[in-house]
Amino acid sequence: MASIGIDIGSTATKGVLWNGSGFEFYLTPTGWTPGESAAKAVAQVRRRGHILKNEDLHVTATGYGRNVFQADKRVTEITCHAAGAHYLAPEASTVLDIGGQDSKVITLGPDGRVTDFLMNDKCAAGTGRFLQNMAVHLGCSLQDFAAIPENTPFQPINNMCTVFAESEVIGLLAQGVAKESICLGLLDSVAQRAANLISRISDYGDICFTGGCAQNGLLGKLIEKKTKRRVIIPERAQYAGALGAALIGAGM
Incomplete structure (x- = not known):
């Protein structure tokens, strides 16, 4: 069957x-x-x-x-x-899933069974929907977020609340800040939020990054840098x- x-x-x-x-x-x-x-x-x-x-x-x-x-x-x-x-x-001991409207961290035992989990489903900050909303204001696509050159100057984003972040992004654009720099700053903010969530229940081992946002390899690299742990992004x-x-x- x-x-x-x-x-x-x-x-x-x-x-x-x-x-x-x-x-x-x-x-x-x-x-x-x-x-x-x-x-x-x-x-x-x-x-x-x-x-x-x-x-x-x-x-x-x-x-x-x-x-x-x-x-x-x-x-x-x-x-x-x-x-x-x-x-x-199978080598990963932690799962990070960032989807459209929520993010979750799951810790696994050697047999792959759940030992603990933490979920953020109360706020869209740090999710795919957050990046999608920001892309609209930047006049770009989610694919553009993944194609940012590595030598792009970094523009920090101070607000993760979607409403306040929108205002901040609009203000930065008005100041002439490059879209690529803002995109990198937004990705860095999402990575930091993910790293903070991971640190609350997991502090060792490889991380398997899943969900729609895992299609962004640059985001995976930023999470890897902040957690100082290997981040695995499977093909599927x-x-x-x-x-x-x-x-x-x-x-x-």
Whole structure:
């Protein structure tokens, strides 16, 4: 029997199919209808995996929208991200996940099971949504944040509250500060916030960086510099939650 994991996030819905020997992946924007986005992800990975019959399938849902989708099983984000990250980077003892609207740190035992976790879901500061909002004011894309030259002059950002940071960014632009310098300052602020969150429950070992923000390699380097620990960004970092759900559904 094939196992599908669906991670219904605030920004993107990820689907992963495990057929016992390999994976199929699919990602789609969550939009205003998370249930429909999840159904689309299931249909796409089924098609790619040539799974035609419902009786050949087990679906496990996770993420903030897991309760709006009919699945065989529902599992918390913490458990699924831990399982997925451990599969992707078994040497890591800590998981840092920065998604669209929240960030979380999970510590793992040698077997990959959760030993502790800390989650920031009360404020958008330091998340993908924060960077997305700042990109709008800077007139650039999130991809531009990842393409900043390493020799770019650094512009510190004093405010992490989205509202105050917007005002600060607008003021810096009015002063003629280069967009690249502001972008680097914003990334550094996110990295510092992540490092502070990590330090509250974890102080050693490699860190597996997952979530949509893990696609920004420069952010990973900044977190590595601030924590003085190796930060691993797996190739499928954004799919960690869905991958973990698929593995849990398969009894792994």
